[in-house]
Amino acid sequence: MLLVDSCSDLPLDFIENNLNIIDTIGMTVNIDGKDYYDDFGKTLSHKEFYGYLRQGIMPKTAQINSYNFLEKFKKHCEKGNSLIYLGFTSGLSGTFNSAMIAKDMVLEEYPDADITVIDTKCASVGEGVLVIHVVEMIRKGYSKEEIIKWIQENKMKSNHWFAVNDLNFLKKGGRISAAKAAVGTMLSVKPILTVDDQGELKQYATVRGRKKSMKFLYDKLTEHMTNPEETIVVIGHGDCLNDAVKIEKYIHKHLKLKKVVVTELCSTIASHVGPDMISLAFIGDARENK
Secondary structure (H helix, E strand, O other), X not given: OEEEEHHHOOOHHHHHOOOOOEEEEOOEEEEOOEEEEOOOOOOOOHHHHHHHHHOOOOOEEEOOOHHHHHHHHHHHHHOOOOEEEEEOOOOOOOHHHHHHHHHHXXXXXXXXXXXXXXXXXXXXXXXXXXXXXXXXXXXXXXXXXHHHHHHHHHHHHEEEEEEOOOHHHHHHOOOOOHHHHHHXXXXXXXXXXXXXXXXXXXXEEEEEOHHHHHHHHHHHHHHHOOOHHHOEEEEEEOOOHXXXXXXHHHHHHHOOOOEEEEEEOOHHHHHXXXXXXXXXXXXXXXOOOO
8 A cells, every 4th residue: 555645746536546555644734724634635625725825825834743644554554554655755844754753653553564654855746756656566566675666766866846936935935035036026037946865945047937937847857857758747737727738738749758647736835836836747867956
């Protein structure tokens, strides 16, 4: 069984089509004093959530605590399931540490429990593309040992790039100053973010205008992919489906890839980068750590 957290930003239909091998666990998002469970848009729809963002409301997010992991792990232990949890990067959250604490607690009660907790050093669609590959491996009958080996060999090859459109959310999150946000907005500067080998979100570059930021994502795909016919690309968007589809069509026009998945970012990640963000992830060569 595979346990996936909401920060993987996978499409809800993908989750629901794989419920026999996937279980989920979600972050908590607080909006105007009310807590919502991030369950891939099922409880709080993407439309409603992005409506709050576009009103200028700044949600607060909370990591998954050890108790929630404990409940999930015990449920699977009691069913006799072998479990792999692919965790949101420890470089951005204490969620992975919560999972490790819960695992130790379960092992005290169930010494024979088969639980593997993996720090993916990935976020959002970069985490999601790993999950998609692993689901395919499970479907094909790979052993748990083979799957874990593949994850460890490939998680640092998960390239993920983010083109942020609204600088005010980076300002509110403390990633850029108010002055930079004001000047950048005036000049239509679009920051490009990536996740480094420590699993931390870093600003990589800036470009002028939306079209150039979208082209940048495509260029990074062509620069770092290694085997096009086996490449799965995940395009994530923050309530800007038309732009995501434009990139998808451009990729299909110029490249022959195994699969392109378009998904809308869930509330946890989008709370920090705002609406209209476009992201792209794939397994390729080594990440850049500029």
